[in-house]
Amino acid sequence: MTTPLEQELANYSAANPKSAELHEKATRFMPGGDTRNSIFWDPFPVYVTDGTGITLTDVDGNKRTDFVNNMTTLILGHRAPEVSAALADQLDHGVSYPAPSPSVVRWAELMCERVPSLDKVRFVNTGTEATLNAIRAARAFTGKQKLVKCEGAYHGNHDAIQISIYPPLDKAGDADSPNAVAAFPGISETAVDDIFITPFNDIETAERVIREHADELAAVIVEPVNGQCGMVAGKPEFLEGLRRITDELGIVLIFDEVIAFRIAYGGAQDYYGVTPDLTCFGKVVGGGMPVGAFGGRDDIMSMWDPSDGGATVQHAGTFNGNPMTAAAGVATLEALTPEKYEYLDALGESLRSKLRALFAELEVPMGVTGIASLFALQFTSTEVVDYRTFATNDKTMAETMFIGLLNEGFLMSNRCAGNVSTVHTEDDVDAFVAAVGNVLKRAGYA
Numbered sequence: 001m002t003t004p005l006e007q008e009l010a011n012y013s014a015a016n017p018k019s020a021e022l023h024e025k026a027t028r029f030m031p032g033g034d035t036r037n038s039i040f041w042d043p044f045p046v047y048v049t050d051g052t053g054i055t056l057t058d059v060d061g062n063k064r065t066d067f068v069n070n071m072t073t074l075i076l077g078h079r080a081p082e083v084s085a086a087l088a089d090q091l092d093h094g095v096s097y098p099a100p101s102p103s104v105v106r107w108a109e110l111m112c113e114r115v116p117s118l119d120k121v122r123f124v125n126t127g128t129e130a131t132l133n134a135i136r137a138a139r140a141f142t143g144k145q146k147l148v149k150c151e152g153a154y155h156g157n158h159d160a161i162q163i164s165i166y167p168p169l170d171k172a173g174d175a176d177s178p179n180a181v182a183a184f185p186g187i188s189e190t191a192v193d194d195i196f197i198t199p200f201n202d203i204e205t206a207e208r209v210i211r212e213h214a215d216e217l218a219a220v221i222v223e224p225v226n227g228q229c230g231m232v233a234g235k236p237e238f239l240e241g242l243r244r245i246t247d248e249l250g251i252v253l254i255f256d257e258v259i260a261f262r263i264a265y266g267g268a269q270d271y272y273g274v275t276p277d278l279t280c281f282g283k284v285v286g287g288g289m290p291v292g293a294f295g296g297r298d299d300i301m302s303m304w305d306p307s308d309g310g311a312t313v314q315h316a317g318t319f320n321g322n323p324m325t326a327a328a329g330v331a332t333l334e335a336l337t338p339e340k341y342e343y344l345d346a347l348g349e350s351l352r353s354k355l356r357a358l359f360a361e362l363e364v365p366m367g368v369t370g371i372a373s374l375f376a377l378q379f380t381s382t383e384v385v386d387y388r389t390f391a392t393n394d395k396t397m398a399e400t401m402f403i404g405l406l407n408e409g410f411l412m413s414n415r416c417a418g419n420v421s422t423v424h425t426e427d428d429v430d431a432f433v434a435a436v437g438n439v440l441k442r443a444g445y446a
């Protein structure tokens with residue numbers, strides 16, 4: 001008998017023959033056919049030819065409503081007019097220079113003005129480089145080596161932090177004293193030794209772990225909203241507690257706001273009223289161009305200052321602060337007024353509550369996590385607050401939903417997380433919720 005997932009996959013393959021064909025060719029030149037595992041799914045991804053507003057068009061001519069926005073990046077939607085105009089204008093003046101441009105100054109000014117903890121900021125090209133540099137800063141500043149991070153948190157693709165992201169439960173240890181587990185082979189063994197893992201949203205355990213290792217700790221790094229486990233909002237007492245303990249013990253507190261910056265005008269720290277020492281950014285702040293940034297306390301950031309005899313920490317990067325990204329970043333930040341955040345918050349809240357009502361009506365064991373413009377479907381009746389509760393998700397049901405939504409004309413991330421942009425509307429939300437219901441009914445879950 002055909003399972004609901006097999007049926008959705010058969011429909012998907014039938015509707016996307018050109019993507020299948022292109023994927024077959026892609027696999028001849030790139031392992032797995034792509035260069036970014038986070039956007040791969042079996043049996044093949046769709047190959048996109050256009051993104052405009054909320055709509056993605058693929059090589060087969062299928063149009064889908066995009067609730068991924070390049071992993072939360074495109075907060076103004078695809079081809080936002082102000083961003084396209086800024087990029088077109090910069091294109092007329094060159095794409096990169098071996099000297100700074102006025103736009104990078106304006107960009108830094110905008111970031112420092114709106115993010116409470118930013119005295120100074122530096123730009124890089126990925127969120128990965130942002131966390132790499134923030135961790136390096138904490139180590140250089142404290143003269144200490146070790147880190148604390150949360151289980152189930154992704155902070156980018158470098159050794160120091162590719163640990164306990166999605167650990168198999170048989171290797172992960174006890175919930176209240178998790179093991180540090182390398183995400184995959186090839187991660188430096190010393191990186192694993194240099195990190196302690198704590199559950200997200202559990203301040204008692206975090207306090208114990210931090211106090212136990214306080215003498216060796218350079219930093220505690222935390223994502224105020226855990227993206228990997230489904231846009232799970234940090235509990236205020238967890239983030240406030242981390243600030244209190246790290247302050248007391250002289251440990252650098254790093255907020256990874258690569259995604260969470262999206263939740264308020266001044267980022268997650270503005271939303272929660274908790275001020276970290278250093279913050280990492282990416283995604284939204286580059287307006288769709290490759291980007292990362294890190295910044296914070298003047299005394300820490302001044303280690304990068306090369307004037308008067310040189311910096312303590314060296315920092316180069318051929319494309320750091322390049323004028324194309326700066327132009328898109330400035331245009332995006334200037335467009336993101338407080339009113340836009342009110343719109344995003346209301347639309348996100350409406351989407352989450354309509355989904356909850358649907359799941360209650362259909363009596364399916366599902367939930368919704370998220371905050372502000374961020375949301376994720378959870379295929380479990382357990383309330384998801386951290387990695388272990390996230391791990392109770394029914395993976396087959398999640399995959400059936402993901403492929404089913406593609407068939408219905410909607411794109412979520414392949415973990416069924418999503419976000420709204422300023423160009424999504426209540427009608428798009430209603431259409432999405434109806435599509436989720438259709439998939440559930442078709443699959444016999446409801």
Ligand SMILES: Cc1ncc(COP(=O)(O)O)c(C=O)c1O
Pocket residue numbers: 071125126127128129131154155156157223227256257258259282283291292
């Ligand atoms: C919280 C968080 N930190 C860091 C990164 C790494 O950013 P990038 O993919 O730009 O290297 C990501 C990427 O998804 C992220 O979600």
